[in-house]
Amino acid sequence: MSGELRILGVAHGLLLGLVLASPMIGPDLLPWGVEALFIIAAFQLRLADRRWESRAGLRGWASHIRMAPGRLVPWAGTAVVAVIAGPQQAALAGSILAAILMGELLIYPVGAYLLGRLPRRGLAALILLLLIGCSLAGQGQPARLAMAFALGMSGCVFWMRGPDGEARSTMLTASAAGVALLCALILPATTAFAMPAGVLAATLTLAHLSVIRRHPDHWRLRGAGGFRWRLTGS
Template sequence: MTPSELRPVSGAFGLLLGLVLASPWAMPAMLPPGTEALFLLSAFMVRLNDRRWQRRPGAKAWISHIRMMRWRMMPWGALALVALMAQGIGQAGAVLAAAMLAELLLYPMVSTIVGRMGRGMAMAAMIALLAAMAWVDGSSLAGAAMRYTAHFALGIFTCVYWLRGPDGEPRALAQAVGAAFVFAIIAWCSPDSRGWSLSGAMAAAALTLAHMSTVRASIQAWRPRMTGNQKRRSGLAR
């Protein structure tokens, strides 16, 4: 895994962050779902950057995570400020509470089990989170914070599902695109299902971006390079 593999996901995070920060003046309804997508992509990148599948002993793992946390809190601070101006202190508090809970408690706890988690278990965790989101209303402060935290957890398990899956396979990319399309159709046809269908579309879109970074061209057999003299001899032999 190379840093270039992060570019589609990190680029989408930066673009979405800019759109969400501008949404109160252009499209206020985009702020809550956009924030949920940002939590999902943020967790995906945190897990993708964290190569330590085996945790450090004692509190060292938690301390090393907290040392890197201060840079990741900057987008959440800006987002909370925008939410404060657009929707009041309730949404701003939900963003900050979810960010602190996810970074300080959720990820250090979940990272102890995801290192030994298989692809099937990651998928089961994703389905369980989507089912839970169908029952959580984000209109209140506690409900919004719970939904943001749940999307952070969904991003972690989505990344684990991708890391455990096929690498550079066009078929996996097609499946992710198809899943995102199906979830989007469900959300469009049934507005009551958007509590979980939009979240499923976000997870499938994150998988699509990750697969786009690793899909490779068809493998060609290696052939030795020919020097100028060898090329001339080959032409004479013909």
């Protein structure tokens, strides 16, 4: 599924390209890139699936499963890249496949139903719990990637509930992304928590920028009578 947010969609494509090229760029960055990919992909998936609320019960689950194979192809390619990256990242391939299957077959169908019934404060609390869960799980583990998937879904529902495209919201999420990523660089002990928080905040920022409201001022002549010439004598 392709999302409707152009800027976020471009960022998603660039991130996927960087992850696929990571064996040549920096194999050590692959786990972080995959985790960010899980967050953004889940955000985009929930955003694009506008018909979920109209599909009740098992029909919704079955319809989602029928469309899943097409979405799994990029993840299979990502798993192959993890194998190519070397023996240190080989285990990541299994984690990717296990986490995406869990996300597509279980987390998304259940989450799409439950998240829509949570208030915005409940979503914020759930996002915080998922961030804590990510920080407790080991890097590249299936549980951490599955929680990153749930984090992206929750972030999307949170974004859809709030004011989109407003300058204040955009500045808040951009500031949060900057602070989180700065903490990850300066305080390595906080990286496990700060990285997914920063990626989610950056995703929300790009979503806001994709729909930012513009108020163009149409050019017009001053006055209703056209040009007036003032003649002055000496």
